[in-house]
Amino acid sequence: MPDEPLTVTLRAAHAGDREAANRAYAALYPELLKIARARLRRHQPNTLLDTQALVHESFMRFVAADKIGIDDRKHFFTYAAKTMRNIVIDFARRRQAERHGGAAERVTLDTHLLGQGEQDASVIDVDNALRELEALDPALAQVVEMRYFGGYTDAEIATAMDIADRTVRRHWDKARAFILAQLQP
Numbered sequence: 457m458p459d460e461p462l463t464v465t466l467r468a469a470h471a472g473d474r475e476a477a478n479r480a481y482a483a484l485y486p487e488l489l490k491i492a493r494a495r496l497r498r499h500q501p502n503t504l505l506d507t508q509a510l511v512h513e514s515f516m517r518f519v520a521a522d523k524i525g526i527d528d529r530k531h532f533f534t535y536a537a538k539t540m541r542n543i544v545i546d547f548a549r550r551r552q553a554e555r556h557g558g559a560a561e562r563v564t565l566d567t568h569l570l571g572q573g574e575q576d577a578s579v580i581d582v583d584n585a586l587r588e589l590e591a592l593d594p595a596l597a598q599v600v601e602m603r604y605f606g607g608y609t610d611a612e613i614a615t616a617m618d619i620a621d622r623t624v625r626r627h628w629d630k631a632r633a634f635i636l637a638q639l640q641p
Contacts, residue, residue, distance in 0.1 A: 470519060490607065491537060496544075514543060517542075537602050585638035588634075602617075
């Protein structure tokens, strides 16, 4: 689907048109599934979430959300990556709360974000560090969100953010260093 009709369909779905929501979901499902797979690839057994449930929940949150203006396809997928991050974080928090926090089993991230051989960190700890980064530099946080939580490549992030690939890599390096520093005991 070209950007224009998809954008119109997304806006109609967001406005409450159920048929438009069904068409948009069908058109976006393969790409949303790719994002969800990237997000859950290494720690699906730990989170108990599956890709289809994550895709469904993220799309339902989009349809139910208030005051979200989707400009184009890229904007939607940026929003989807952020939503999937929030779903996983919410799930981890609920699970931790069920265990009363103290001796809760930690939901861990793969070492892709932390670098090879580095310690595992909980999803919640990474989210807290990412929130701190977001307060300091939203662009760096957006690169982490799109790359780690959305599964986008540097080229896809560069296109979505309208910056150069080299800038994406520099942002990633800075953000990764910041998050690693925040996760140190």
